[in-house]
Amino acid sequence: MDNSVHNKIVSFIWSIADDCLRDVYVRGKYRDVILPMFVLRRLDCLLETTKDAVMEEVKFQRDDAGFTDLDPEGLREASGYVFYNTSPWTLKMLVDTAANNRQILEANFKAYLDGFSDNVKEIVDKFKLRAQVSHMAEKDVLLEVLEKFTSPYINLTPNEAKDPDGRKLPPLTNLGMGYVFEELIRKFNEENNEEAGEHFTPREVIDLMTHILFEPVKDNLPPVITVYDPACGSGGMLTEAQDFITDPEGLIRSNAMINLYGKEINDETYAICKSDMMIKGNNPENIKCGSTLASDDFAGFRFDFMLSNPPYGKSWAGDQKYILGGKDVLDPRFEVPLKDFRGKPDTVPATPRSSDGQLLFLMEMVNKMKDLDKGPAGSRIASVHNGSSLFTGDAGGGESNIRRYIIENDYLEAIIQLPNNLFYNTGITTYIWVLSNKKAEKRRGKVQLINASQMFRKLRKNLGAKNCEFAPEHIREITQLYLDMPNEGVSKIFDNRDFGYYKVTIERPSRKAAQFTPERIASLRFVPALSEVMEWAWEKWGDEVYTRLADHRKAIEAHLEKEEINLSAKQSKAVFDPATWDYQKALLDVAEVVMAEVGQELFMDFNRFTELVDAALKAHQVKLTASERNQLFNAVSWYDEKAERVVKKVHKLSGKKLHELLAELGCTQEQLADYGYWPTGTKGEYVEYESEADLRDTENVPLKDDIHGYFLREVRPHLDEAWINIDQKKIGYEISFNKYFYQHKPLRSLEEVTRDILALEAETEGLLKKLVNFGGGQ
Template sequence: MTNQIYNQFVSFIWGIADDCLRDVYVRGKYRDVILPMTVIRRLDAVLEPTKEAVLDMKKKLDEAEIVNQTDALCNVAGQAFCNSSPFTLKDLKSRAKQQQLKADFIAYLDGFSPNVQEILEKFKFRNQIETMVESDILGAVIEKFVSPKINLGPKPVLDGNGDVNLPGLDNHTMGVIFEELIRKFNEENNEEAGEHFTPRDVVELMADITFLPIADKIKDAPYLVYDGACGTGGMLTIADERLHQLAKEHEKSITTYLYGQEINPETYAITKADLLIKGEAVQNDSVAYGSTLSNDGFPTTNFDFMLSNPPYGKSWKTDMERLGGKGDIKDPRFIVNHAGEPDFQMIPRSSDGQLLFLANKISKMKHDTEMGSRIVEVHNGSSLFTGDAGQGESNLRRYIIENDWLEAIIALPENMFYNTGIATFIWIVTNRKEPRRKGKVQLIDATSIKSPLRKNLGNKNCELTPELRKEISDLLVNFDETEQSKVFPNEEFGYHKITVERPLRLRVNLTKENLQSFSTQCEQQKEPQVLTIIEKVAEHFNYAILKNYNDFVAQVTTVAKELGIKLPAKKMNFIKSNLTQVDESAEKVIKKLHKPAKIEPNALNGIFETEINGKQHLVEYEPDTNLRDTEQIPLLHVGGIEKFFQDEVLSFAPDAWIDQAKTQIGYELSFTKYFYKPIQLRTLDEIAADIKALEAETEGLLYEIIGGK
């Protein structure tokens, strides 16, 4: 469909709102009538050709006193839904009396099959009927929607010569029109759209990269396609069409079953309606309503192909609470067994739940089929790098890459979407990589592959023509190293995050002046026994400033034992905080002694050999939290952690060590790192030539300015 025809449809439908609803509804409430009436008219247009046959069948069923008539009527209608009322929308436009129109319109709505009744319920459309009747606009609205100037059905309207008078609307185009209407309604309400609707060219690219790499593996078999954030269902529709097209090209006979889930009641109803029109490929329970994250509609179903554009930058705090709170989530989609950790968490921050949609799809992959599963999902840039090592986002990237499921990531041009101009990326995940792709990830920079639009559609100012989509999909399928396509080993994106510690060095101030202040602290904290101990220790060290905290602790312990006073950790911390100060020239504070036979000294584990009272001991030092630092060491670093630590840390801080208990593995991806192109600066000769040229142009100008002739 051309932009002109698309804009005509949107303008016509919006014009119905302005013409009929302006004095009855505020503009922000137009959607309560326009969206459901658009769906009803689309369903009505589909059923028009078989209306008489359905009524004939109903008459026979009534005469035979058959109660459950839906299946038989749908069969006659040739659709997954039907309307058994004696009316079509065109029949109702001629009603002169509002009360008769109301009764007939309600009878018309009641005539729809149960699956359509659910759609009307989600729209809450029946609540609007009384308002429209009282305002005498119901007939006008119906008349506008059945106008011969517009065709909301999927089949074209022909003229008397058999030529196309009005083109039909396929499901995806209908969905795009709905999305544009929703966007306009949101603007009227000063609302953020929340969802970033996926334009057809991006959806078609996603379908291409989903199916083209495995086109030769398609068999005569059923295939399940899933979208966990299906919106108006356009992605399912396009994917279905593309899969059938490829199957036909390879002379295969396939059956597809489409599954989706949507949380917004309006877009859910639109999806349900469009997939009902699709008919044979859809079961009544194939579209689930509710949150995919906290109320998975298909917990036990695995799928062959999964495509989505989930909401990004959107809080999932409500879902988190429904799942039990971040610390108590046990959902096996997000808590898995990996790398020896039975409770490996892939739970991101509550402010952005987009990666959970990817984790949800990964849990639904088929592992027992030859082709496995393929996942194609759109994300913004934060999914590539947010989350530190050991955190949910990084753990999910690690889980995918270490299982060798990440096939490729494609960077799209900016301003590709209607409601956002930010950078977006397509993730391609599969559990059946080609042999040449094993252990590798392909990054494709398609940011410059675009064609400008003549007129912006929201934020969208460019598009992917069929030729450009082929160019991008060829980069994926060919798997060659080019300026726009780079291939890396999986380990390229991983790193060890180590925590580097340095010893705490404390001096102890036992001067009489400081003891006076300490005495006041002891009185306030009611610690007379502590003061007694410290006074004896200070006398032992002749009221000096000690540079060895370890000697001080030893003497405190001795005095306390002599006095029969217990010194728990709380009291020792009280002493430490009031009598000590950090001093780089002081001795290192010993935290723990180790038996030599059980452990070897090594800066990598923080165990050192030192002399105490003339004997060698293995010790563990107390770390100084103010000197604590972290380092990221690539998994592919030659020599690993030890070599990096020797070269980059110990050469500058010989007393440092690694807290191995805090070492984490993280994964992140950076397109800038691999595709950055520095600006070529001009040479000195070029700059000098420009300066000389300017000097020549301005020669004598200064003389003229100051008054020369």
């Protein structure tokens, strides 16, 4: 489409808002009228040529055939489209026959809307157009808006026309309609400062995605091609993909039958997309409305190609109830089969943090890949993401599990870093992920990273945050880099395992000192989690908390409110329950008895201290639960690096048990200490120490490295008492473009810096002299 014609139509339609709606709508609401009216007028134009045929079909069905309900199939055949209108009205007729009566015009307009087929009525409802018609009629601007949209000076039909002055008006093709439509959306989004995830993707980004998706398989396309976008917005990616495949002057020039599928959560954008599908002759029933994450409308479908720009940095908390049931995953799309570090198969959640659901859309597309055993072609995916998808999430977390599943199944072909400020309403760095479940031989087991962040040309005028774009030569260059797979410069090739790592927990022994004192055991009077309020109450009323607690309830509640202490319902119940106070008092009494037995000596060997405490408890026939015992010891012990190590268990290992342990740990007998089993000097006897939580650390060990070798190199020289907690080992995956493409800039030499300083001093001295001379002259 000629750009001048395109710009003229956009300007004309944009002017309707300023001319007709300025005093009726706030500026941010212009789109609520302009977009649906533009769609409606285009549909109206398409149906004009077959209007008489449709009305004859209506008359035949009602009068001659005696149909109670009209047959949609006959009406679609008469209209030549998948939609139709059975009312006697067209938009031009509404204008031509409009009396100076806004109620009549409104009624006729609504009768016109009611005559549409159900698929258009749904679009009208999603746009909430009937409410806008009523509002415009009430404000007496409805006729003016209709006159503008049916002006003979603008051609929204697919046929060439002439204006009243005899000038030719070029036709508005379906492709041209898409350009105008998306330009209007862009302008409205820019006006309303829409968020990054709520606007269409720049045309040149889609162009790059289609090249990457289709060029590698352009000579092996199936006769029927399915294309899917799970966050389709206004449908730009879908229709661009279709145009790329079928363009008679393009690269592919395929005659394949193409079926487009998509889903969109925003009602208005969905209406735009569905109307665009109808206008361009695609099946509008393949476009669904609603949350892609909450419901799987395409369950059982498998698609050849998928491309998307899902919302990033956007919460999916509203969809959680459909995906998660407690710790269980309710939707199989969002859990993946992985193996634990011992090689045992397991199914784990593939659910990222609730604040950002973009990777869930990627998993939706992975779920819709074609099974290779049901066809040799496989599926290809191109999806735009921000940087968090590359590295956010710890090993074993949802994001890392998603990356791990994709990479370990050898789906990831490439990731392309795009320039900043390429999108209209965000300047953040974005990336195109390219996936396939049928990689070319040279790509198997490999991932290509392309740094295209510096491939752009500046715009003469910014479009929102967008200040640059891809030129055709940039798209060609990036595509060629992808196809050729060079391992140099801005293109680097990695093994899949290069992005994986073991997250290994490193433990150090607990060393505790212990001592009974009245001050230390006094804390046992209170529940640790409620100590603040319980201690306040005890200090204020003393023993009355055991006999008159209810009398002080209002005062305690007032204190909680004043100090802004927030308690859960369970905690609040415990505070005001006399049984809680009595329970803790009983524990304090036990501690006093044990203290009298053990004494108030300082112990630097916690092992000996626990023996004496246990003996005292046994002597007095007192049995403590594990929780009570922990509370008692926590009150009277603390970490001291000079104290003896705390023994957890002494193991007697010989013969079969030793071999089983060595097999489980994957180490030799000489290496057992590195895994927390320290020889005592007695044959077959090993001691396992308690670990100190505050000294616990983790190390990320590359998958290609040996964990034990890494430990000996990087940890043991600095921490001679440390050991590997093999039960806490996890596998994670992350991708860092900065790590792989960072170019170090060496510091300037001292001589160079000195020369610059001396030059600045000389320049400054000259300026000062000028200022002094200038002042003296005055």
